[in-house]
Amino acid sequence: MERAADELRSTPDLEPVSRRPVNRPSAAAGFKIQAPSNLPNRARGTRVVEPANGEGAGFYTQAARLAAQVGPAAAPPRDATIYLVQSGAVSRIATTSRGDAESGGSGAIADHPHVRQAVAGDAIVIDRSRGRAGRSLAAAVAVIPVHTDGVVVGALEVEGDGDDFDERHVGQLVTLANLIGAGLGHDATVSDLTEEAERSRNLEKMKSEFLNIAAHELRSPLGIIRGYASLLSEVALSAEEREVALERIGEKSEEMARLISDMLETARLETMGLDLAVAPVDLEDVIGDAVAAMRPLLGADHAFDLQATGGPIAVVADRRRLTTMLTNLLDNAIKYSPRGGTIEIRVGCDEGVATIMVRDHGIGISAEQVPFLFTRFGRLVTPETSHIRGTGLGLYLARETARLHGGDIVARSQAGQGSTFTITLPVELG
Amino acid sequence: MDDDVKVLLIEDDIAAAEMYRMRLVADGYSVVIGRDGQEGLRMATDEAPDFIYLDLRLPGLDGFEVLERLRADAATRHIPVIILTNYGEPELRERGLKLGALEFLVKADTTPAQLAESVERATGPRVLPST
Numbered sequence: 001m002e003r004a005a006d007e008l009r010s011t012p013d014l015e016p017v018s019r020r021p022v023n024r025p026s027a028a029a030g031f032k033i034q035a036p037s038n039l040p041n042r043a044r045g046t047r048v049v050e051p052a053n054g055e056g057a058g059f060y061t062q063a064a065r066l067a068a069q070v071g072p073a074a075a076p077p078r079d080a081t082i083y084l085v086q087s088g089a090v091s092r093i094a095t096t097s098r099g100d101a102e103s104g105g106s107g108a109i110a111d112h113p114h115v116r117q118a119v120a121g122d123a124i125v126i127d128r129s130r131g132r133a134g135r136s137l138a139a140a141v142a143v144i145p146v147h148t149d150g151v152v153v154g155a156l157e158v159e160g161d162g163d164d165f166d167e168r169h170v171g172q173l174v175t176l177a178n179l180i181g182a183g184l185g186h187d188a189t190v191s192d193l194t195e196e197a198e199r200s201r202n203l204e205k206m207k208s209e210f211l212n213i214a215a216h217e218l219r220s221p222l223g224i225i226r227g228y229a230s231l232l233s234e235v236a237l238s239a240e241e242r243e244v245a246l247e248r249i250g251e252k253s254e255e256m257a258r259l260i261s262d263m264l265e266t267a268r269l270e271t272m273g274l275d276l277a278v279a280p281v282d283l284e285d286v287i288g289d290a291v292a293a294m295r296p297l298l299g300a301d302h303a304f305d306l307q308a309t310g311g312p313i314a315v316v317a318d319r320r321r322l323t324t325m326l327t328n329l330l331d332n333a334i335k336y337s338p339r340g341g342t343i344e345i346r347v348g349c350d351e352g353v354a355t356i357m358v359r360d361h362g363i364g365i366s367a368e369q370v371p372f373l374f375t376r377f378g379r380l381v382t383p384e385t386s387h388i389r390g391t392g393l394g395l396y397l398a399r400e401t402a403r404l405h406g407g408d409i410v411a412r413s414q415a416g417q418g419s420t421f422t423i424t425l426p427v428e429l430g
Numbered sequence: 431m432d433d434d435v436k437v438l439l440i441e442d443d444i445a446a447a448e449m450y451r452m453r454l455v456a457d458g459y460s461v462v463i464g465r466d467g468q469e470g471l472r473m474a475t476d477e478a479p480d481f482i483y484l485d486l487r488l489p490g491l492d493g494f495e496v497l498e499r500l501r502a503d504a505a506t507r508h509i510p511v512i513i514l515t516n517y518g519e520p521e522l523r524e525r526g527l528k529l530g531a532l533e534f535l536v537k538a539d540t541t542p543a544q545l546a547e548s549v550e551r552a553t554g555p556r557v558l559p560s561t
Contacts, residue, residue: 216516216517219516219537219538220443220516220537220538222538223446223516223537223538223539223540224443224445224446224449226538226541227446227449227450227540227541227542228449230541230542230543231449231452231453231542234542234543235452235453235456235542236456237452237456241452244448244452245449245452248445248448248449251445252445338489
């Protein structure tokens, strides 16, 4: 395979195309591929149409059908083809042509310039320029290399009229190409393919719901800021009222800044993971910072009851993110105890593990719903919580932060009985 | 003031309620605030306001339920209600207007000055007492 790729590299590049490095599958893409224990002989030596996972050619046909569905929903049907490439020749192991599936056929790679380029460069090739003969609409071609055991063995090509493939579509195609590669290496089955398709649809739906929620969440503090700003310029307010107006503008700006920062953190976490800026810190200082930052939001009905250990608790952590994690939990505790009450914060340290417990006496949720608390975009909206604002990102980000620090957050709750969140973090020993 | 026009704001977000109150008071209205649906309904009866602003997302009873109950009660049926919400979805607007709301305003698009204009539309122009 390496030799074939070398030969191919010597041929001139096609223009214009966009090329970029292949995205390796990651946990964030929602699918984990295990490295197969051995490279299937068939993939290397022969023009294979049988996947090694023992599911027959139906696996590839299904994969090609799913790939053909990737792209703008309203566009005409696409063609998707899965190629295996060996020694300058391509074999077509599955094709959907305008929705009809076929398989078989082979030819010289020179006749498949996009595939050649994707395989030779181990790169995703998107060609948006290609108007095909006899077709009035502009066509776009996307070719994703297929790897088995880290080696390029073929490519997935999707071609559509009047289409384009954006980041998201390319991401879906990469996931499918990874599954096809895993199918060659025993590790993926048809049910993985359908699960992936379903997961991707659900995530799309959650994302658009999230956008809607996020827009409302930003709109509400913005409305207040604009309103007070207009009052300050239009109305003769008393000194006291001016003070209130300025305070509100400050608070609501902070609220917007927090929302935007949560959104950016989530996006970053999804695409590249978070880089922690770690340094030795005293956890008690971090807790103190978070409590101080949230105190202005307490109002008359809430109170914090903080009991710390008194001694320093040395952790190696990203101080800013750890503070944000705690403020998210405290904000949550305030929001979900609308009738007020004391929010207890207990700090402990035992056998190399620091624990921070945040307990509220608010509305709580049923035990069955607890696992959904930490889902990304997953806000629990019940009749009791429908008036409470939130994007559903805070707890998700809080737990991810704890986990990135080698710790975790668990929740216990009962409807009407309040909730308890317990953070654990490893302590720096020595 | 004999011809004191009293406005009831049913609104759980104190920052929004205070903001609109400041403007309405500056324009010479007297303003009372109900912090949730139940309190709003009670104040609609006890305070006999001339006019009600109603938020939709409220703890306990939501705005639509409050509106239905206001309309079902002979003591409050005649009071004009304007919905003032963060949600501009057409189906919510339609539902609110069908339930008898005079107008449907989206908070983010409604400055305190525009709110004051909506009261004027509903109750007639204010003549500020000369100072």
